[in-house]
Amino acid sequence: MLKVENIGKSFGKNEVLKNISFSLNKGEVLAIIGSSGSGKTTLLRCLNFLETPQKGKITVGNEVLFDSDDVNSRSDSVIRRKRLHFGLVFQNFNLFPQYKVIENITLAPSLMAKEQIRENGSYKGAASMKQAQKAIQEEAESLLRRVGLYEKRNSYPCDLSGGQQQRVAIARALALNPDILCFDEPTSALDPELTGEVLNVIKGLKSSDSTMIVVTHEIGFAHDVADRIIFMDGGLIEEEGTPQEVIDNPKSARTREFLARFNQFGD
Amino acid sequence: MEQFFNVTLELLDGFGQNCTIFGMTLLMAIPLGLIISFGSMSSFLPLKGLVKTVVWIIRGTPLMLQLFVVFYIPSLVWGISFDRMTAAVIAFVINYAAYFSEIFRGGIESIPKGQYEAGQVLGMKKSQIFFKVVLMQVVKRIVAPMSNEIITLVKDTSLARVIMVPEMLKAAERFTVQGLIWPLFYTGVFFLIFNGALTLLFSFIEKKLSYYKG
Numbered sequence: 001m002l003k004v005e006n007i008g009k010s011f012g013k014n015e016v017l018k019n020i021s022f023s024l025n026k027g028e029v030l031a032i033i034g035s036s037g038s039g040k041t042t043l044l045r046c047l048n049f050l051e052t053p054q055k056g057k058i059t060v061g062n063e064v065l066f067d068s069d070d071v072n073s074r075s076d077s078v079i080r081r082k083r084l085h086f087g088l089v090f091q092n093f094n095l096f097p098q099y100k101v102i103e104n105i106t107l108a109p110s111l112m113a114k115e116q117i118r119e120n121g122s123y124k125g126a127a128s129m130k131q132a133q134k135a136i137q138e139e140a141e142s143l144l145r146r147v148g149l150y151e152k153r154n155s156y157p158c159d160l161s162g163g164q165q166q167r168v169a170i171a172r173a174l175a176l177n178p179d180i181l182c183f184d185e186p187t188s189a190l191d192p193e194l195t196g197e198v199l200n201v202i203k204g205l206k207s208s209d210s211t212m213i214v215v216t217h218e219i220g221f222a223h224d225v226a227d228r229i230i231f232m233d234g235g236l237i238e239e240e241g242t243p244q245e246v247i248d249n250p251k252s253a254r255t256r257e258f259l260a261r262f263n264q265f266g267d
Numbered sequence: 268m269e270q271f272f273n274v275t276l277e278l279l280d281g282f283g284q285n286c287t288i289f290g291m292t293l294l295m296a297i298p299l300g301l302i303i304s305f306g307s308m309s310s311f312l313p314l315k316g317l318v319k320t321v322v323w324i325i326r327g328t329p330l331m332l333q334l335f336v337v338f339y340i341p342s343l344v345w346g347i348s349f350d351r352m353t354a355a356v357i358a359f360v361i362n363y364a365a366y367f368s369e370i371f372r373g374g375i376e377s378i379p380k381g382q383y384e385a386g387q388v389l390g391m392k393k394s395q396i397f398f399k400v401v402l403m404q405v406v407k408r409i410v411a412p413m414s415n416e417i418i419t420l421v422k423d424t425s426l427a428r429v430i431m432v433p434e435m436l437k438a439a440e441r442f443t444v445q446g447l448i449w450p451l452f453y454t455g456v457f458f459l460i461f462n463g464a465l466t467l468l469f470s471f472i473e474k475k476l477s478y479y480k481g
Contacts, residue, residue, distance in 0.1 A: 048388050049387070049388075050384055050387065050388070076392075076393070080390055080391075080392065081390075083387070083388060083390065084390045086388070087388065088388040090381060090384070090385065092381055094379075094381035094382060094384065094385035095385075096382065096385070096400055097404065097479050097480065097481030098403045098404060098407070098479050107389075107399060107400075108386075108389035108390060108391060111391060111395050111399065112390060156478065156479040156480075157479070157481070158479055158480040158481055172389070173388075173389075176389060176390060
């Protein structure tokens, strides 16, 4: 369903991504591992239109989302529609501090419903804002149950632990039903004892119709959850394959070196 | 006693002028300051340069001088003249908008990039991100510096007397000429009461906004 072709991205003279290509099927979980500075996060940000690659092509289904040869694909409103194919969960959660947990989840869908009802007369089958609001609210509550935080729906983010905030952020990203949900090192900002609850939520999302890309340093987690693993190094895909191939029997010397450092600490 | 009563009435009359300048300035300098702050953050460099230069001139020269400029220059150069109150309000609005714009800029730039990015990946428009996500956080962050400026504004309004606006200090000076000195000092009481009320208001707003951190 996702096809990434020859993506290249430089910041000034620093070439962060060099010719990245891969594809992803519906329902698959892809884990991207690699050391800091290898370009994992930049790749994810390119997919979410937070960075614009200098070259390459991104296709979801039959729709070309980005093509460096086509300048027309870059207007603001076009990007806004296209990026909704993706959801992104940030390393630092980035919840909106002035809104309650439930409002963090309903804000974006409500704004979208308002816009679509004004333009097309309906949002997901709801013809009035009141109907839409009710559906959005119910959806948000069920998402909160799914991440185990329904009781916290009226709290503010500052009253939650890091792990809880990240679970809210996951629910917020899911509320827009993205085709592909991306995680950018979702547990890197958490205390070690809080990573488990977040990883379990992500594990729980895995199903036949949820497609996910997880950038992570949790090698064990990647091994358990991912269908496929990409090891990135120096802006290139160094190795790609099933967890058994990449983690258990790495072919590349760089991959082995990287994994050895993790194994040293008994991960 | 009757004299005290008359002086109070007279000063209150003058203080009405101070309040008018204060109210009009707040009303117009806040939106104008917001627009100027966008200009000073613009990625279009000529606009940014122009705005920064204007802010430098306004903040770098005395408000009293600006009052003279607004009142006298148009009539000297183009033969049009504002009445005194209008000239005073124009000068105050421009001056305070320049100061406010820097407070707004600081507030807006202090909001982490992640807040904008979170809005973006959730499909929000730039305007929605600003009004629904960023603005409330900016307001919380600028309450303290804004209350400082606004309290200063209350006192600055007495500068309008230099272009003969009959504000409170001007009124007190009329008594001084008649040999009555205490009304001049008595004006301080009006400022103190007004700023005391403002201080209470601002601490109330701060408390109202303390329901969340961040």
